[in-house]
Amino acid sequence: MPTTNTRRLAAALAAAALGLTAACTAGGDGSDEGPKSDEKQTIEVWHGWSAAHEVKAFQDAVAGFNKAHPNITVKLVTGVTDERITNAIRGGNPPDVVSSFTTDSVGQWCKSGAWQNLKPYIDKSKVDLNQFPQAVRKYTEYQGVRCAMPLLADxxxxxxxxxxxxxxxxxxxxxxxxxxxxxxxxxxxxxxxxxxxxxxxxxxxxxxxxxxxxxxxxxxxxDDGKANFxxxxxxxxxxxxxxxxxxxxxxxxxxxxxxxxxxxxxxxxxxxxxxxxxxxxxxxxxxxxxxxxxxxxxxxxxxxxxxxxxxxYGSGFIAGTVIGIPRGAKHAQASWEFVRYLTTDTAALVTLSNGLGNVPSTIPALSSTDLKLTPQFKTFLDVFKHPASTTTPPTPNGNDYIVRFQKFVQDDWETGKVKDLGPALTKLDGEVDNALKLAGG
The missing domain is CATH 3.40.190.10 (Periplasmic binding protein-like II)
Structure with a gap:
């Protein structure tokens, strides 16, 4: 199935359970490490899509990269979970590129250094981040560190x-x-x-x-990153x-x-x-x-x-798939060329969007005449472009504050157990803030 919040929520919970932030120590980027991007090499790319039409869409998009970079062979590994990615990084044997449906975990990855800071690559390549809507830029960085790039959106x-x-x-x-x-x-x-x-x-x-x-x-x-319920x-x-x-x-x-x-x-x-x-x-x-x-x-x-x-009115909630370079990647420079191509090339994004049914994540791709989607899809292109559209901000412990609020609503509020909202929300704020403090927030 395409990128969904259900899949993303499960991945975020798994990442939180692994204690990713505590387990990883910050590391520098590898922008000057490994072979140069024009050398002959093979990079390994892990992504979460697994259905036949999803895998084909990704392969079709990668075919364009292969033509532009014939010296780089791309080995694709499908159906990869965040848990597998985390364990590979911990074990010091990660792939070269990782993709995840879990935007909520970006705060963990950026703060811990589990995913490399992409700023040196972006500066060197002169990538214009303004091609991504503001909400998208927000969910791919944390406290000024951009460790992910957007790859399609919901x-x-x-x-x-x-x-x-x-x-x-x-x-x-x-x-x-x-x-x-x-x-x-x-x-x-x-x-x-x-x-x-x-x-x-x-x-x-x-x-x-x-x-x-x-x-x-x-x-x-x-504004200072505390619970606001x-x-x-x-x-x-x-x-x-x-x-x-x-x-x-x-x-x-x-x-x-x-x-x-x-x-x-x-x-x-x-x-x-x-x-x-x-x-x-x-x-x-x-x-x-x-x-x-x-x-x-x-x-x-x-x-x-x-x-x-x-x-x-006209705005909405936005999230999406993210892609980055894990700490310890052995072909970092070639990996960046792959990440840059897949996240900024209009043809690649349109190919993925047509195959997966997701929103292309750059403004130029949104207006491509090559998009072949149903008439009802236009609503989501407009929502994605709307300046008032929002996302949930990243934190050091992922979407813990969302999980706690969801649990409060479905277990305590909807059932009628809570009669007085004020004290209940104050208590919830305290629980969220304590968890953030333990995570280094």
Whole structure:
């Protein structure tokens, strides 16, 4: 399957469990080490894609590099996890290039030196970083150290079933979303949800806090890198919206509905089967619908935003795949040529985007006439380019603060265990800050 937040979240949790930051010591870049890039050599590249169409798309993009650099042979290793990458770096026997779906772990990699600082390579090659949107530049560096380059991106928006909408326009604000969700919901006589207009629970696939809190304008961390849940009223606005709509459905009905659903990445996905009228999802869903539900009458739009944030409509949450050079790479200069080509060459990015169904990560590639994607995909290109689009900032312990907030929402808030938000969010801030302190934040 294409790059997904589900895959990325699992990888981030694995990296955190390994204690990557504590296990690695900072090291210098290898920009002047190993053979020169014009010498005959073989580099080993590890990436996480494993499905047949994914592997082929990557091979097709690499073919362009082979033509430009016939002296460099590229050995591709597919389906690699962050755990395997981490263990190779620890053991002093890493590949030359590594790619990961885990943007949340960039803070760990940059701070520890597990992934090399790319600034010397970038300066020498005169790569213009302005070709990447601001949010993308943010999730590929930490505290001024850029140890990763972006390789395709994920943008999130609203999918809606046009048959179920019955002429209704897609909502632009959260109040419109709530009203339409209630109008489109179909229940059985006992209250069981037959068709959900919109499922607000953070336990529903891509409706995780990472994707539904940003439309309220949340600021995840304070300026000095501390937890901000109790200080930013936007978090309470998100949580109150979430709970009010869940209570309208009835929590027991929500649980029953969620239990009735299958896996996110299968043909029985509820949106594809008409069991959900509207859903937040990533651009890759267009590829799944094309293959698994080609007759589905649907369209896409930007995610609705809080009523007091209408000026940001059109934006959304952004994340993506990252690529870099691990500490100890034996062919660092050739590795940089590969990284530079794959992340800045328009033809390579378009090839990957067409094959994987992800957003190309440079502004020039976004406007390429060679992009061959469905009409509904345009929404995600626009979201990716929008100046108000955001991402989650990296920290020394990855996405620990996201994981803790997600757990709080689904285990304590949605269930009704927490009645008073203020003290609960203050407690959550303390837990996050303690974990950051232990990680060196």
């Amino acid at each position: 943008a999130y928006g609203l999918y809606y079933n046009k048959d179920l909408m019955k002429g209704e326009q897609p909502p632009k604000t959260m109040s419109q979303l709530t009203a339409l969700a209630k109008k489109l919901t179909v229940r059985d006589p006992d209250g069981t949800i037959k068709v959900a207009g919109f499922m607000p629970s953070a336990q529903y696939y891509e409706h995780q806090v990472q994707h539904l809190a940003p439309p309220f304008g949340v600021k995840w961390l304070t 109790s200080k930013d009223p936007a978090f309470q606005a998100y949580l109150k919206w979430n709970k009010e709509l869940i209570d309208w459905y009835g929590y027991d009905n929500v649980k029953k509905f969620l239990r009735s659903l299958g896996q996110e990445f299968e043909a029985a996905n509820p949106f594809q089967k008409g069991k959900v009228a509207m859903a937040i999802d990533g651009e890759w869903r267009t590829k799944f619908i094309e293959k698994e539900a080609p007759k589905l009458n649907y369209d896409t739009a930007a995610s609705p935003v809080a009523d007091d944030k209408v000026s940001t």
